[in-house]
Amino acid sequence: MSLTTDHSRAVADGAHSHSFGQGVVPAGSRAERLTSFDLADIPVPTGREEEWRFSPVARLQPLFAAELGTDGVTVEVVPAPEVKVETVDRDDARLGTAGKPGDRTAVTAWNAFAQSTVVTIPAEAVASEVTAVRVSGVSKDATAAHLLIHAERFSEAVVVVDHVGDALLTETVEIVVDEGAHLTVVSVQDWADGAVHASSHRSSVGRDGRLKHVVVTFGGDVVRITPDASFTGEGAEVEMDGLYFADTDQHQEHRLFVDHGQPRCKSRVTYKGALQGVGAHAVWVGDVLIQHHAEGTDTYELNRNLVLSDGARADSVPNLEIETGEIEGAGHASATGRFDDEQLFYLQSRGIPEADARRLVVRGFFAELIEQIGVPAVQDRLLASIEAELEKSMSVITGEA
């Protein structure tokens, strides 16, 4: 097993905060990272680039191609009664407003999609039910897909995007939160074993808007998600939560970027993952940029990994770039730990068999984060999925079939 926590290694399990002038300058500054809608600007990666250095580029190769199909997945939406769903052509003016692609799979997704699903929560509407979007893999042809979720001013809604089946998919999820709207988006990657999925989530949140963005990754061969969040007005807030469970030979990568370009906005990032089995690899990169005019910014990001067995690897890299000293707070914490033998001993000494004790500890590890999601239907599903992962895991951990 190897544990990598980059500079956070220095604080084995501690949190620390940065103030102006002490920020760690990351290897690739987000302030200077190229973003573009043009394929020619963002070449096929070699794997040596900062944003690809942890990724299995060979397995992602089909999604780097300029030409991609659009038929490998189907998209079905079951909207709340208050919510509007459309399928629009790629020239629709509403598309492409939440930021530009920042890496190769994001730019290939943008260039190849033909039509987009658009989910709109009309102004001041309060959705009475969850809106369910289901992206199903139907073939292994490399495919591009595009989804826009738009919460108009003062609306409120929960949208859950499920990814199931087997697919080779590069996807864009645009999320636009207008003034004062409250939107929760949950993206669940529950793919079959062989799926390869790259997804660029680009969010923009308007004045006093609130976005809760939740990523849940269980299935697939390679899943690489890059949630970006930016602000278009003051007083906005994003909460970005993630939960992942990497099994044998699975690569699960979550690269976040919160761009504080407006004053008095708040961001909270909490990602937690468990890993089990040889070749299980989780990557978490959390970039936060506080621009020079973003006074009053309040940001904190946290990543925790729980390594349940030998042969798994977790990389965890928080980065803060701070261009102003006039902030409320900026901090991050990262820790990757092995299963705690003392916890196990305590529970076993109360008669609880080892396998059950491990289950309790893993459930406990995720419990707080799941409660934080605040959508009961999603929480119940997550608990069930974790149970299913744990069922799988017991054979890995105990060596029993």
Added chain:
Amino acid sequence: MSTLEIRDLHVSVETKEGAKPILRGVDLTIASGETHAIMGPNGSGKSTLASALAGHPKYTVTSGTVTLDGQDVLAMTVDERARAGLFLAMQYPVEVPGVSVANFLRTAKTAITGEAPKLRTWGKEVKGAMENLRIDPAFGERSVNEGFSGGEKKRHEILQLELFKPHFAILDETDSGLDVDALRIVSEGVNRAKETTDVGVLLITHYTRILRYIKPDFVHVFVDGRIAEEGGPELAERLENEGYDRFVGTGATMA
């Protein structure tokens, strides 16, 4: 009526320099309803005895036997020992984030008795036991030992003793770090367990203070990994006055 027998027990702990012997031949027999106090200076091996009996993986039994009514305790896993009726109240109870006290108690009780406790009676039982130990009912929703004060952790250990009803309870320095009020509450809990379940108690302590609340039938003085002297409650009084000096001669006192 149960009997816990420890015979010529030798235990080592793994260190960087290799295996280091801690217990050097412990002999002790405890019967149901009896309370044995094990006293001794720091480093004498008292807590090692507690951990080794519970099966902590850090300790290796190099020779000797431990039997519970003839059953080989040393051949059992940690959880099997607990289900056989051994309970260890730990000196430093471990935090288990995200696992609520209520869930933990129910899960453990189910494991120990082999069936889930009846919902209604169990709820009442837990509530009553918590009241007796002056534990706020809101504790049920908190994560096990997380953010508990030292006194709260110890009361939570004794809560388990009362609810799990073991045949033998090993109390590893349960009194350390407690103020007088907490010491009294915890001692009352142990005494209730003795009265209601006839539990045999192995009370490990550095101080005689707790023995004013929990009356031992036997006192064993532990020095350098074995029992150096045994007697009745009067031995504790003598230690109170004289300290451990005559056993170790290095100025260790009762503090």
